Amino acid sequence: MSETASTPAKTPVDFWFDPLCPWAWMTSRWVLEVEKYRDIEVRWHIMSLAVLNEPKLDELPEAYREMLATTAWQPVRVVTAAWQKHGEDVLGPLYTALGTRIHNQGEGATREALAGALADAGLPADLIEYADQENFEFDAELRASHKEGIDKVGQDVGTPVIALPGPNGEQIAFFGPVVTPAPKGEDAVRLWDGAVAVASVPGFYEIKRTRTKGPDFSNL
Template sequence: MTTTADMWFDPVCPWAWITSRWLLEVERVRDVRINFHVMSLSVLNEGRDELPERYRDFMTTAWGPVRIAVAAEEKYGPEILRDLYTAFGTRIHHDKTPVGPDLFRDVLAELGLSEDLADAAGSDAFDERLRASHHTGMEPVGYEVGTPVIHIPGSDGELIAFFGPVVTPIPRGEAAGRLWDGVLLVAGTDGFFELKRSRTRSPEFG
């Protein structure tokens, strides 16, 4: 029986990008199907005055891709998010394309989507839907974490929801499958909350 898992992402987060590529590897080696959903680091960090000015500026810029993603989901259905995320992530994290109008235009053109969706980047018209998607992903996990967030149905019907895994480089092949197996075992343990160590590497996208 195929397991359906759900991942919440913000296109600008490098760690979520790596996790998403790992999940696509998992689909190749385990009977798993991933559904993608939008969360927003900008929404998550609203009202946090203690953030460094550089990060606040980054959060202002980050509104654009998630608004476009939600607008595209509304117009074309949730299936569009898989390809849209790949198009955004490849340009942002591999090609180092700045987040802005040129990025939005190129992503929409690649996928053959309406160029009018770029207007959503500077509009709050889709923010209610964005916040709803964000909260659906975050509420079972808590708001002291960011993205990636993953939801998996447990064998007993209970939802297994967690932040992570945060990993680099991208596990490939059977290594991806073994990590999946281990994450399910740990996250599905009743009362388990945290396993963490200091990050000693920057994100590697290869």
């Protein structure tokens, strides 16, 4: 039997992110660390804070509403356009390039950061033009990807959404885990094994406590 035929398939783990969210960025670096120690394969999907908050805009502070109407759209449009024009394999590398600039290097979601990330990921520079495209060409695809994640996890969540292996082989989706800094090595694996354990319990829905510190990018 060939090596390829005898190698078991890795367990797919689906991850929905908005590149603007620092907490999703932290979780994404954790799950990539877990890939080194567990037979999982992360599959990246785009979601949008702007779309997520559309039903409750009137309840949000004015400054946050303004951010959702402008800055929040630009990274997800660029990522979605890259995905649609160059395939799903670009999602992981582009997210890494964007997150490194936006969060680790503190550039924010500026046009310069988006353009730099496209170059870092080896993608065409003209994708930046989708950032400010009001009648976004791939809006339907963006919303469909967002809806797929939300349909798995339910309402009243944020980013990220992660779908883990559950009992009987089906996926169970959660918001989070929200963690800072991103765990490494044994700590990363221990958190993963715990997440898989709770996903295996029928009827488990939520563990939560108040956050007492902000995102810590120092080990990324």
